[in-house]
Amino acid sequence: MHAEPGKIHGTADDEVIVAARNLSKTYRDFWGRSKKVALKPLDLEIRRGEIFGLLGPNGSGKTTTMKLLLGLIFPTSGEALVFGKDATDVSKNERIGYLPEETYLYKFLDAEETLDFYGRLFDMPPEERTRRAEALIAMVGLARDKKRQLKEYSKGMTRRIGIAQALINDPELVLLDEPTSGLDPIGTREMKDLIIDLKKRGKTVIMSSHLLADVEDVCDRIAVLHQGELKELGRVEDLLRVTDVTQIRARGLPPAAVAELRTVLEKHGGAEIEIGNPTTTLEELFLEVVRDTEARPGRRARPTERNA
Amino acid sequence: MVLEEEIPKFTAWIGPAFVTWLFTAALVAVLASALAWLVQSLAYGPLAAGDRVYRGVLTTLADLAGMSPRRIWALARLAIQESLRRNVLVVLGLFAVIVLFAGWFLDPTSVNPGKLYLGFILSATNLLVCLVVLVLSVFSLPADIKAKAIQTVTTKPVRTGEIVLGRMLGFGLVGTALLALMGTVGWAFVVRSVRHDHELVAADMLELKADDGSTSGYEGRTSLARGHRHRVEAGIDGVGRTDTVQGHRHTVRAVDGAGGRTWEVGPPEGLLEARKPLRGTLRFLDRQGKPSTKGISVGAEWSYRQYIEGGSLAAAIWTFDGVGEREFAAGLPLEMIVRVFRTYKGEIEKGIAGSVRVRNPATGLQSDPIYFTAKEFTIDSLLIPRQVGVTTTDGGTRQVDLFRDIVADGRVEVVLQCLEPAQYYGVAQADFYLRRGSGSFAFNYLKSCLGIWFSMLIVTALGVMFSTFLAGPVALLAALSVVLVGQFREFIQRLFESQVTGDSKLVPGGGPIESLYRIVTQTSITLELDPSPAVNAMKALDTVLLAPMRLGAALFPSLSALGTGDFLAGGFDIPFDLLGAHAVETFGYLVAFFLVGAVCLRSREVAA
Ligand SMILES: Nc1ncnc2c1ncn2[C@@H]1O[C@H](COP(=O)(O)OP(=O)(O)O)[C@@H](O)[C@H]1O
Numbered sequence: 050m051h052a053e054p055g056k057i058h059g060t061a062d063d064e065v066i067v068a069a070r071n072l073s074k075t076y077r078d079f080w081g082r083s084k085k086v087a088l089k090p091l092d093l094e095i096r097r098g099e100i101f102g103l104l105g106p107n108g109s110g111k112t113t114t115m116k117l118l119l120g121l122i123f124p125t126s127g128e129a130l131v132f133g134k135d136a137t138d139v140s141k142n143e144r145i146g147y148l149p150e151e152t153y154l155y156k157f158l159d160a161e162e163t164l165d166f167y168g169r170l171f172d173m174p175p176e177e178r179t180r181r182a183e184a185l186i187a188m189v190g191l192a193r194d195k196k197r198q199l200k201e202y203s204k205g206m207t208r209r210i211g212i213a214q215a216l217i218n219d220p221e222l223v224l225l226d227e228p229t230s231g232l233d234p235i236g237t238r239e240m241k242d243l244i245i246d247l248k249k250r251g252k253t254v255i256m257s258s259h260l261l262a263d264v265e266d267v268c269d270r271i272a273v274l275h276q277g278e279l280k281e282l283g284r285v286e287d288l289l290r291v292t293d294v295t296q297i298r299a300r301g302l303p304p305a306a307v308a309e310l311r312t313v314l315e316k317h318g319g320a321e322i323e324i325g326n327p328t329t330t331l332e333e334l335f336l337e338v339v340r341d342t343e344a345r346p347g348r349r350a351r352p353t354e355r356n357a
Numbered sequence: 358m359v360l361e362e363e364i365p366k367f368t369a370w371i372g373p374a375f376v377t378w379l380f381t382a383a384l385v386a387v388l389a390s391a392l393a394w395l396v397q398s399l400a401y402g403p404l405a406a407g408d409r410v411y412r413g414v415l416t417t418l419a420d421l422a423g424m425s426p427r428r429i430w431a432l433a434r435l436a437i438q439e440s441l442r443r444n445v446l447v448v449l450g451l452f453a454v455i456v457l458f459a460g461w462f463l464d465p466t467s468v469n470p471g472k473l474y475l476g477f478i479l480s481a482t483n484l485l486v487c488l489v490v491l492v493l494s495v496f497s498l499p500a501d502i503k504a505k506a507i508q509t510v511t512t513k514p515v516r517t518g519e520i521v522l523g524r525m526l527g528f529g530l531v532g533t534a535l536l537a538l539m540g541t542v543g544w545a546f547v548v549r550s551v552r553h554d555h556e557l558v559a560a561d562m563l564e565l566k567a568d569d570g571s572t573s574g575y576e577g578r579t580s581l582a583r584g585h586r587h588r589v590e591a592g593i594d595g596v597g598r599t600d601t602v603q604g605h606r607h608t609v610r611a612v613d614g615a616g617g618r619t620w621e622v623g624p625p626e627g628l629l630e631a632r633k634p635l636r637g638t639l640r641f642l643d644r645q646g647k648p649s650t651k652g653i654s655v656g657a658e659w660s661y662r663q664y665i666e667g668g669s670l671a672a673a674i675w676t677f678d679g680v681g682e683r684e685f686a687a688g689l690p691l692e693m694i695v696r697v698f699r700t701y702k703g704e705i706e707k708g709i710a711g712s713v714r715v716r717n718p719a720t721g722l723q724s725d726p727i728y729f730t731a732k733e734f735t736i737d738s739l740l741i742p743r744q745v746g747v748t749t750t751d752g753g754t755r756q757v758d759l760f761r762d763i764v765a766d767g768r769v770e771v772v773l774q775c776l777e778p779a780q781y782y783g784v785a786q787a788d789f790y791l792r793r794g795s796g797s798f799a800f801n802y803l804k805s806c807l808g809i810w811f812s813m814l815i816v817t818a819l820g821v822m823f824s825t826f827l828a829g830p831v832a833l834l835a836a837l838s839v840v841l842v843g844q845f846r847e848f849i850q851r852l853f854e855s856q857v858t859g860d861s862k863l864v865p866g867g868g869p870i871e872s873l874y875r876i877v878t879q880t881s882i883t884l885e886l887d888p889s890p891a892v893n894a895m896k897a898l899d900t901v902l903l904a905p906m907r908l909g910a911a912l913f914p915s916l917s918a919l920g921t922g923d924f925l926a927g928g929f930d931i932p933f934d935l936l937g938a939h940a941v942e943t944f945g946y947l948v949a950f951f952l953v954g955a956v957c958l959r960s961r962e963v964a965a
């Protein structure tokens with residue numbers, strides 16, 4: 050709310066790529082009656098080169114947020130800006146890649162045809178298109194199955210061709226909705242490596258997940274959504290730093306020294322002393338948010354709490 | 358062939374047609390915006406709604422401006438792939454079955470087999486092709502939306518217009534390919550079906566003796582082929598031709614070889630033709646010889662054809678314009694389809710005698726009558742020679758030149774009279790013409806296929822348009838309704854007029870509810886209902902129901918009006934003026950359907 054609306058620029062490094070201003074969405078039925086408040090007014094800024102995670106349980110509004118940013122659905126209030134343009138402006142899609150939460154592709158096409166089709170929607174020469182399609186198919190490990198129609202693909206294979214499709218235009222901004230869903234542990238690892246690799250190549254990534262481990266491993270910053278509300282927003286380390294707990298860590302201390310430390314800490318009023326216990330886990334943070342919502346409904350992360 | 362209205366010159370038609378199109382398009386656009394504003398007002402209040410509609414219009418325009426042929430082609434390719442993977446080619450098998458079936462049950466001995474086969478094949482092709490593209494186009498986009506594949510497409514730099522146009526193009530191409538294949542097969546089938554050979558052996562031909570005992574010619578009958586034979590007459594030189602049976606005849610030639618004389622019968626002529634007529638305008642003289650705008654109506658017959666009484670001064674007069682000496686150097690080849698209405702039977706086989714004269718419209722100079730007999734169901738042809746006789750004031754005759762004395766500034770009148778008292782000739786303006794020659798039948802067939810192509814494109818566009826805002830089955834029904842309303846648009850217009858003016862003679866029986874009431878109570882449609890409040894309410898409701906249909910009748914395309922199968926099957930060249938008008942009309946509809954589809958899809962949250 051502090052940022053001036055419509056004014057998005059900066060130095061190359063912290064250039065704002067995506068901004069949501071007071072963005073909200075209420076789904077309506079055919080008659081215009083409101084069915085579901087899926088996203089309450091949201092303010093967000095995502096900068097070039099970061100991996101931004103949307104975290105939240107099922108139905109918390111992650112997909113809705115992504116669709117708003119993509120211009121797939123229209124906001125009930127507020128605005129979403131991508132590359133400084135309104136999200137409903139189609140031309141921004143030249144620089145965007147999107148993996149929907151389930152891979153919505155044409156089942157009657159095979160992998161090659163799929164990439165060829167999506168490639169044709171971008172302005173690139175045919176040789177370039179074929180080259181990229183081949184490289185992507187190899188990258189996601191579908192080279193042997195590239196001539197099979199997608200209707201024969203397993204969930205994991207579909208996910209892989211989905212990610213290949215999202216990268217066909219070598220996008221600057223990649224939105225991945227639950228990228229690891231449906232993948233086995235190895236596939237999940239590969240997907241995370243891929244996301245980190247994208248960051249190395251200077252891409253901006255927005256991903257959503259309800260799997261904490263995914264987000265924790267790869268994201269620079271996260272937003273925690275619950276029931277359509279932004280609950281937490283910040284750098285992963287910051288969110289996980291438990292400020293009222295001091296951590297002491299040392300190598301090679303004899304047990305006597307540990308006991309001595311304990312008495313010192315006790316003398317200063319330290320309670321519940323545990324030694325050898327590092328930061329909290331994201332999982333705990335997550336459960337904390339849920340508990341907190343139940344105890345104090347309506348509390349939201351203020352933009353001032355933003356810690357970027 | 359029935360030609361109810363004259364075909365307007367393309368150059369004269371295009372201007373007003375374009376203005377009408379623009380006006381209608383603008384009106385629809387304004388009404389649609391107003392409606393959108395109303396609907397949005399309910400949700401967001403009038404001001405915000407106005408802003409939304411304004412921005413919607415702007416983004417739609419920007420969208421349309423940003424369309425790229427490359428992406429349209431990519432989406433069209435997808436539509437083609439989809440059709441192929443959905444096994445659309447199965448329909449070719451179905452067509453093959455229909456053709457086989459046709460060969461089996463169509464009667465080759467009918468009065469005009471060429472017409473029968475052509476009509477059947479073209480209708481089957483038309484129906485199949487249109488049905489296929491309709492089903493393809495109507496279900497494709499809703500399936501995408503339902504399976505959410507559309508989300509992956511719309512997050513690429515794809516404009517909504519491209520999604521709509523790409524589908525129209527893709528399914529249009531599929532339809533074109535199907536039409537090309539079916540058209541070729543149909544062509545081969547028709548040509549093969551009507552081709553036949555007769556044999557004529559020397560023993561079949563009798564020598565005709567003149568009074569002095571010398572041979573004056575030959576006469577005989579051909580062998581039976583495809584259920585018919587011909588009578589043959591040949592001159593002393595051994596060259597002659599057969600009579601016309603089943604809409605065709607053959608030329609016959611004697612060949613004298615070592616083994617004696619044999620006769621050769623040529624291929625059928627007149628079966629698959631593309632006559633080019635020069636048509637005139639028709640007026641009448643009544644039985645006293647006074648000018649009248651109408652002939653006599655003989656009751657049940659349709660008013661398209663009017664009747665002149667035999668043995669009286671009644672006459673039908675055609676005025677032909679643009680009759681050039683170069684084109685008709687050998688005289689005026691008249692062709693006429695004259696219906697005969699008999700008040701007594703007479704000799705059915707013989708035909709009814711009539712006469713034709715030519716008259717100078719400027720000086721009134723008129724030739725002596727040239728006699729002929731009109732036979733039913735055939736095209737009678739009559740050559741008015743270059744030199745015609747006129748009766749001079751002293752009762753003698755002199756020969757005058759057609760172009761020097763009769764044709765004035767390219768205009769000439771032809772006067773038709775029926776000679777037998779109490780018999781009638783039925784004539785129609787279009788059924789009496791000067792034969793300008795023939796176009797190529799193959800080319801005419803192609804032109805007729807072009808008519809089917811127009812229908813197919815319209816159906817495709819219509820299906821895609823409805824699929825942008827309706828679910829598949831509903832879109833199918835909507836498209837079919839539009840086609841039906843378009844098909845019966847004249848009837849609906851008349852029905853509405855009769856409903857509003859209360860003139861039940863225009864269309865007896867009333868609107869849908871009244872008709873239902875009459876069916877249930879078994880009331881004759883000619884019987885006026887007593888005007889009780891209930892009846893009045895029923896009629897009022899009918900009017901309300903008919904109003905949107907009347908609007909639709911004014912807007913929707915009539916596919917049968919785009920068809921030119923009548924021309925082809927009737928053996929007439931399809932005029933370019935007509936084809937041009939149809940092409941432009943089709944284009945107008947395609948543009949309109951595309952715009953409506955693009956706007957509807959754009960304003961929809963397809964990914965919700
Ligand atoms: N098209 C829709 N119509 C009505 N409600 C919807 C629609 N899409 C999502 N919702 C609702 O909005 C809420 C947020 O959904 P979503 O953004 O998909 O959550 P997430 O992706 O975090 O699981 C859910 O309660 C869901 O039921």
Ligand SMILES: [Mg+2]
Pocket residue numbers: 108111112113150226
């Ligand atoms: Mg989701």
